[in-house]
Amino acid sequence: MINKIVLFYVDGFKNLSSLGKKLWLIIIIKLVVIFAVLKVFFFPTLDTVVKDKKAQQELYINQLTKITTKNREKEK
DSSP: OHHHHHHHHHHHHHTSOHHHHHHHHHHHHHHHHHHHHHHHHHSOOHHHHOOSHHHHHHHHHHHHHHHHHHHHHHHO
């Protein structure tokens, strides 16, 4: 079943005109650039925010606890 679905899309992309292929290529490039920029500038990794290993662990635990307590408050 999944094989038929994959072959359907592969066949469809093979039969695209050259303009259609170019447009899909542009769309894919734009998405990659957008997500790369968002990740780099708006979602910093934990290593860049906190350098100390112990402080990273505490921050992680505090964030998880904060999320679960907010969810519990919403349920009440």
